Structures are given as structure tokens and as C-alpha cells.
Amino acid sequence: SAVISQKPSRDICQRGTSLTIQCQVDSQVTMMFWYRQQPGQSLTLIATANQGSEATYESGFVIDKFPISRPNLTFSTLTVSNMSPEDSSIYLCSVERGSRYGYTFGSGTRLTVV
């Protein structure tokens, strides 16, 4: 089963700056998913990242704000750009381990924007 290393685990950032979150998977996967979890809320899918193509963004999320890179089959980054306090959330990456096993999640990045 896939193991995901996500970093940083937490950060406090100034508004107007950007933060890049990294996820490294220990096996090759076709799709990686990025989620946001606002305080006390459920998880919302931001985008799906396929290697070799542009990420597919969900309604309400745009590439300029959340650029994603997927340079190979084991790695992806999500950047939160021009941050505001409303971006304070937990960000998680995820991969599918096969339909029988479901999806594995990274440990999450807790972002606080001040």
C-alpha cells in the first residue's frame, strides 16, 4: 500500500506570501488529489493532478491561486498563492491504493495565515 510523505506539517505565513506543499509517494500512482479542510469542516477536493498534464480544478478553485505541479509519478506540489487569512486550513494530498483499499492520505499541512 502507498505511503505518502507530506511537508511541511504546519506553517504560519504572512498574508500576501505563498507556500508550497510537497507530497512524495513511495510508489508510482497515476492520479494524486489535493484537498482542503477548513476549520471544523469536511474535506473539499481542490484538484486532481495527473502526471504530464494540467491539473483538473474543482469549481471554486483556480490555477492562479492554487498552482499544482506533477513532474513525475511519485511527486506533486500544491502552492497556495497570495495568501489571506481565509486560506488558513489543513491541506491534504491523497492517492488511490486500488478500489479494494481506498485512498491514502498524507499527514496534512496545517496552514495559518496571519
Add this chain to the structure above:
Amino acid sequence: ELKVEQNPLFLSMQEGKNYTIYCNYSTTSDRLYWYRQDPGKSLESLFVLLSNGAVKQEGRLMASLDTKARLSTLHITAAVHDLSATYFCAVVNTGNQFYFGTGTSLTVIP
């Protein structure tokens, strides 16, 4: 867009009691997952339900899936404090995208 609703959103129950969490979803899917999340932690996979009528049990938790009713249940038997957490169901659409339920915050009181 696929919508996934859970109820209740908040649940406070005494140790030793039984209760059921419900998960309804809006479009056809034959894959449903249950996750647990402890405060400040990531998600832990509990159950994977892949077909209509599927039932899985682990310890004091039992999950079932009725794809015709678009309903899954997570039943808690004789609750203990260690079960206090937030529980999410999630459904996969035809594009292999996960959509999470609203979550049920469970507190088990001694």
C-alpha cells in the same frame, strides 16, 4: 456535483450505548468509504464498501452499503471513549474523484 450528507453532524453518547451514523449520497456510486479523523490528525481508513449489500465489521464498528437507496450506515456498538473522533463517509464518482460527507463529530462520555 455529487453531494454527500451525513447525519447527525454532532453526536454525544454515553459509554456502552449503541448508535448509527447515516450517509446519503446524491448520484450513482458503487464505492463508499468510511474514515476516522482524530483532532489535528490526518484520515484513517476504516472501511471500504464495494457492492450493494456489503457489510464490514471491525471491533465495535460495523458499516453497510445500500446502493439502491444511496445510503450507508456506520453502527457503533457499546461505545467506548476511544471511539471519540470525527467520522467521514466518502463516495467516488465515475471520474475517480472522492467526495466527502459533512462529517459526524462523535464524543463518547464516560
